[in-house]
Amino acid sequence: MAHGILSQILDYSSRANPYPLYEELRKTPVFHDGTGPYVISTYYDIQSLLHDPRLSSDARNLAATAGDPLAEGGEAEETALPPSFLKLDPPEHDRLRRMTNRPFGPPHSPHRVDGMRGGLKDIVSGLIDNLGNTEDIDLVDQFAYPFPVTMICQLLGVPREDEPKFHVWADTLAASLDPDPDADPAERQRKTHDSRMELGMYLAGLIEQRRKDPGEDMLSQLAVGHGPDESMSTMELLSTAALLLIAGHETTVNLITNGMLTLLRNPDVLANLRQEPGLAVPLVEELLRFEPPVQLLPQRTPLVDIEVGGITIPKGSSMWLILASGNRDPNRFENPDRFDPYRKDIQHLGLGSGIHSCFGAPLARLEAQLALSELARRLENPRLLEDPPPYRQNAVLRGPRHLRIACDGIRA
């Protein structure tokens, strides 16, 4: 288990504002307390490690003694489903990601995401229309969660009405990423394993149906599969589908919620966004820098001894790359703790970089842009009822569990 500053970062009481801890961490750019992971917190180090071919994302390259609290789930996972491409290296990673990309983005499906614009707008409008009592809105439960879930279901071809079923599994699996110091590791491992198994069985049923009766959705297209690569094995398909389903709704929720929270804390920016919806584009980029939904990448392992900032990190060590800390590195960004959507120089790490950079980025960006500009336009005089709001337990996928706001009314 991690000690000192790492356990403080993981501790729930730091969730609302981990940034002072990251600042502390950056004083030791390669932090290692002797037993835990090697923690990298400065922008340029993270940036180059994300492009370093000596670094593996495959937990099987982790030495048994790496002392990574996040690695414990590894073995159990493999008995349920093989690792998704998130946790694989090339060439397997490249092959699976390429096949997954065929029905999703350019060059083969250049209009997929943009073609969803109309549908996204309709869902956003519908959710805002139905916010109900404007004196007390929970923006997470009433908007930021149902929106991406509806979209990812539509995109994948997962029945929206099954949400209560897979929500529980997805939650457990997202939580398994979090090194919760209080949880019993054996119990956690069992729950994670069970959830993966059940989610896998659920998706297997859907895929079976799609094979017989394919539609326009991504599950159908992945199940049928064509292109120069051979198609995915059933197990690969299940892992990929599970990854898309979970990543597709456990991250955008936080991006939208963090976004609205930040806007309500910066009313001048909110006012500008209302006047000028196009501001949503640079604003979401700044948000990905300022409050990234994925705070850290806990899954990297050097294949050989590597040197970072004068420190030798031994082969097989566990490494954490704290993206959210790199994003606030004053050696890279001027006034890093200032939220400034007009910032010109905004090469953030919020969506990662290199071969594992966020697969769903184009969709996440579009969802957040539409959601925030519409909320800004339609909510009359919105205000926070609770600041800071209660956060989710997760330190990796960080975001408010609830965001209670009030407004004077809903504009047409």
Added chain:
Amino acid sequence: MADTALDQLKRSGRIVVVGASLAGLRAAEVMREKGFAGSLTLIGDEPHEPYDRPPLSKQVLLGKADAERTLLPRRRDIDAAWRLGVAATGLDMAARTVKLADGEEVPYDRLLIATGVRARPWPNEVEAELAGVFTLRTREDGAGLARALAAGPRRVLVIGAGFTGSEIASACRERGLEVTVAERGNGPLVGALGGVIGAVAAELQRENGVDLRTGISVTALEGDSTGRVRAAHLSDGTTLECDVVVVGLGAQRNTEWLAGSGLGAGPRGIACDAGCRAFDLRGIVTDDIYVAGDVARSPHALFGYQFLSLEHWGNAVAQAETAAHNMMSESTDRRPHLWVPAFWSSQFGVNIKSVGVPSMGTEIMITQGSRSERRFTGVYGYQGRVIGAVTFDNGRWLQFYEKQIESTAPFPPPFTTVDRRPDGQRPIPADFPDPSVPTHGPTITLSGYSPAERRIATFTPAGH
């Protein structure tokens, strides 16, 4: 504070930029950004405001973009006097004036030369005039060739399999046109990337239906009675019927207008120091004439202080920014242009990128992926260090190799990487053609002093 010469220049000086393309435009923008408030004149021999060239050999030929609509985006207003459609014809360094084709003389306090390169024409002028014979450099070239391809010719002949020639061949195949590529060397891209990678590129072309003929040159073009090209004669004695011919024999530097000016300019470009200040013929650095972009050649510490000329988009931008910065700075605030060469191309659905100077490499090692899958990283070695790298559909790793080049990391790389395959365990000869044999546009030209070279170049830097 004392009113320095620099303050005066910034306030009311006259700056002339010759060359109204990418480098000229970016330099002008940076000068304004740095507070230059004087008069700014941009001179260009083409009648257009600066436009982007990479799409001309790609999207434009596919009919996906209009050659007329590739204007370069502006970062800011530059408030310039534009002299477009009129070429600079001479330079008087003593009088500080640029002479124009229309007889006018434009005075300057600081001059930036960014005249770039032009396509090397087909050497036989009569044959070059035949209808259906193209080069590809300007917007008009791109529009004309796009029209010719859209008309559905029965066969296109591309002479020269450098990057431009290969991109044109790729566009032809994507349009379903029959295309023959005639290359004097033993494969496509060999001048820039060597024979090992050239073999991969050759396979790529052939699999995509290109009639690739290597080790062959075109000896003559033949027209019909109406003055249209109808056939080409090849060095192996055969004749090829074709109704469109694209000459892709690389580029020539636009320096002729400087002949007799006393500036260190010649066929290989304009020599300048690392801060973009031009040298005169005697090897003395000027203080008021700067150079940027394809036409410049400057010494680079990472590559043995050889003089490097780069026909790279990114180099034009970076060098222009450095030149403009230095023009607006006191000598102590100037900075060197030490950009690591970087280049990309897109052909036959493959994204090709390179960094460093692969053509300096004597060995290559495939450190990731495999050549047979045409998804790989190749690292070039020179005297025990990493000197360049190339990727085919693997560009996300390139940043790492760029750092290896910058830090003169050892070659072969002593570590393993993800996606290392059995054929990537050891280096093999990179197989570059003999440098004394001319090739189609290598995109990087090394033209500096080398102790092994027993000849005097236009410019020779002092040994100490």
